Amino acid sequence: MPSLAIVGAQWGDEGKGKIVDFLAGKAKTIARFNGGANAGHTVVVNRKTYKLHLLPSGAIRKNATLILGNGMVLDPEILISEIKLLKKENPTVKIYISDKAHVVMPYHKLLDVGKEKRLKAAKIGTTARGIGPTYMDKARRSEALRVYDLVNGNLQDKLEFILKNKNHELSDFGTKVGNGDLGQLFNDLVMAGKFLKPYVCDTSAMINELLDAGSLLIFEGAQGTLLDIDHGTFPYVTASNATVGGVCTGLGISPKRIDEIIGVFKAYTTRVGEGPFPTELLDKTGNRIREGGKEYGTTTGRPRRCGWLDLPIVPYSARINGFTQLAITKLDVLTGIEKIKVCIGYKKGKVNGQLFTPNIDELVKLKPVYKEFDGWESFPSRAQIRRGGKRALPKNSRKYLKFIEDYLSVPIKIISYGPDRKDTISS
Ligand code: IMP
Secondary structure: OOEEEEEEOOOOOOOHHHHHHHHOOOOOEEEEOOEOOOOOEEEEEOOEEEEEOOOOHHHHOOOOEEEEOOOEEEOHHHHHHHHHHHHHHOOOOEEEEEOOOEEOOHHHHHHHHHHHHHHHHHOOOOOOOOHHHHHHHHHHOOOOOEHHHHHOOOHHHHHHHHHHHHHHHHHOOOOOHHHHOHHHHHHHHHHHHHHHHHHEEOHHHHHHHHHHOOOOEEEEOOOOHHHOOOOOOOOOOOOOOOOOHHHHHHHOOOHHHOOEEEEEEEOOEEEOOOOOOOOEOOOHHHHHHHHHOOOEOOOOOOEOEEEOEEOOHHHHHHHHHOOOEEEEEOHHHHOOOOEEEEEEEEEEOOEEEOOOOOOHHHHOOOEEEEEEEEOOOOOOOHHHHHHHHHHHOOHHHHHHHHHHHHHHOOOEEEEEOOOEOOOEEEO
16 A cells, blocks of 8 residues: 545545544555645544644644645645644654645635625635635736745745735725735744744655655545536535545646545535535434534534435546545444435436536536435444444444445445544455
8 A cells, every 4th residue: 555545525524534544544644735724624533633724634643744735725824823733732743845835825815705705696605715816826826925935035025016916906805915014914924934944845756755665655635526626516616626636736746656546425415615416405304414423614614514425426526536445434423314315316307317417507407316225223332343343333334335335336445433533444
């Protein structure tokens, strides 16, 4: 297992953080390739909960090496507070940040909020973390700031040029950068640059050297396939490539260097923000899943929309990502639901078909076709599962898993049944 990519197969929040943390017991180097503080990973170790937005998920493992790749967008304030916290909790951790990653500035957050407000009903439902505007500046190039600029003291001229343009853009929303206090903004950035400088390097060179030396690496994705800017349910997507292609561009490695690609999906479906969601449950079962699965955004606290497992999404994601294995999470959350449904295809007019489409005009027209399963009343304890493995799981949950595995024809190698890293079965 020299290198593994971990990718979300649904609309994000699949529990990738938990799976990365579990696998980080073997591979101590974890490199994140996309997104920013829009993501949130919750990792529970020995009943202590850690919520991280920027640092990769194996962060709490002893001697972990964490790499933040060039495909990420980094908010210095959040990054610095996470580094400080982690250094306290895990003094053995090593952190490396790409000099090519882009910097999320306060005006990106103002623009994110302003644009969403103006869109009214057509809004995307972003996390308001400035992600879209930062990637827009990356594509626009002349108004972008990279980590290199922050740590190499060439900030003043660049910032003056950028701010003139940004103030022009912000005047549309009746506001200004830093409320006009540019001195404060400049000082904050200089201080951030000084703090971050020891962590900054050419992470692509580093990752390639580690792979050459035969080290085990995990490439960690944020969000999920259906939030990918190219392959997701556009425009209700994030601004980066959350699919496996993002590993190569976001870390600076060849596709040939990825050995295994694990698709992570939940035993049901959730999404946050706007956009079509064919299996959404707006009833008490949806509420029950939300409360049982603690389905509230780690970043924004927003209640997640919940629904039955929409199975055709997974082969769609597998087509884009080429999953070599799957991990299912939150199986325990379905405990106590008398009849569990799984969407196995869609009715379009009079025609039944299996194919999922990310095209939202088509997606809104799809009516799910369900298969119903008998539920299970209780779930075994961790000790029982440790003793009996998969066989200790309730019979009906095994039927549910078997059906999913047969439908997908990709092996489910990891089953997660609770937030703690110990609540995991792997084969
Ligand atoms: P943005 O990434 O903040 O621009 O948000 C764009 C869309 O992606 C919105 O629907 C967000 O709710 C969604 N989104 C962004 N990050 C995550 C995540 O980590 N989990 C789930 N949804 C996310």
